[in-house]
Amino acid sequence: MTAIGRTRARAVETLSLDSPDRRNALSAPFVAELAAALTDCAEDPAVRAVVLTHTGGTFSAGADLRDPPRPEAMAALLRQIVALPKPVVARVTGHVRAGGLGLLAACDLAVASHRATFAFTEVRIGVAPALISLPLLPRADPRALARHCLTGERFDAAEAARTGVVTAAGDDADAVLEPILDGLRRSSPQALAETKRLLTARVLEAFDRDAAGLTALSARLFSSAQAREGMAAFLERRDPEWVV
Numbered sequence: 001m002t003a004i005g006r007t008r009a010r011a012v013e014t015l016s017l018d019s020p021d022r023r024n025a026l027s028a029p030f031v032a033e034l035a036a037a038l039t040d041c042a043e044d045p046a047v048r049a050v051v052l053t054h055t056g057g058t059f060s061a062g063a064d065l066r067d068p069p070r071p072e073a074m075a076a077l078l079r080q081i082v083a084l085p086k087p088v089v090a091r092v093t094g095h096v097r098a099g100g101l102g103l104l105a106a107c108d109l110a111v112a113s114h115r116a117t118f119a120f121t122e123v124r125i126g127v128a129p130a131l132i133s134l135p136l137l138p139r140a141d142p143r144a145l146a147r148h149c150l151t152g153e154r155f156d157a158a159e160a161a162r163t164g165v166v167t168a169a170g171d172d173a174d175a176v177l178e179p180i181l182d183g184l185r186r187s188s189p190q191a192l193a194e195t196k197r198l199l200t201a202r203v204l205e206a207f208d209r210d211a212a213g214l215t216a217l218s219a220r221l222f223s224s225a226q227a228r229e230g231m232a233a234f235l236e237r238r239d240p241e242w243v244v
Helices: 028-043 071-083 099-106 142-151 157-162 173-185 189-222 225-235
Strands: 004-009 012-017 049-054 058-060 088-092 095-097 109-113 117-119 168-170
Touching: 004 028, 012 028, 012 173, 028 071, 049 058, 049 173, 058 099, 071 099, 071 189, 088 099, 088 173, 095 099, 109 157, 109 173, 117 157, 157 168, 168 173
Parallel strands: 012 049, 049 088, 058 095, 088 109, 095 117, 109 168
Antiparallel strands: 004 012
């Protein structure tokens, strides 16, 4: 069963994360299907830009703890979004957690409604936001990231916009999105591709320099005893053993 919905309107392809019963958790098949859809968008000259959105109340809960993607596949997906020769805009009206924030950071632009909430929950299950740091660190406020990544606290759309986790927030995500899409539709495909190349050069440098080491770190942490305890506690709806 497909996990990615696809629609098109006036040269903008909308990809919807469409597994609401699993809170759009990033499983191995889910990541592969999203990567294939992005490849189609990159190769289709009729697509000017891509909107990445969701069905249900959660944009993405992060990695599917029952069937997580290989770290290499997750790193490749994030890099693919950054390197896609067309702008990718995230539209968020629900909750975003852990690896879901990596998807937002990889997008060129992200808009959120005030119903959206965000949290870097990795530390609460015994791992770190290793791979998602690649697109995130060059784009968001360092002091805010230190607080949110170290504590796992939930924060709202206004804070996400203030700190660069998203581009803009408002009561209605579509109202915020409308002028952005209008601007993209008015822009030449060649100019968009080359401008995006300029804007993402440093992010891609970080991927090429650090992805292998962070992939290894992610694999090591997810296989650790503390991660096993943290993931078991999450699935069993209890506190992990280190909570005091």
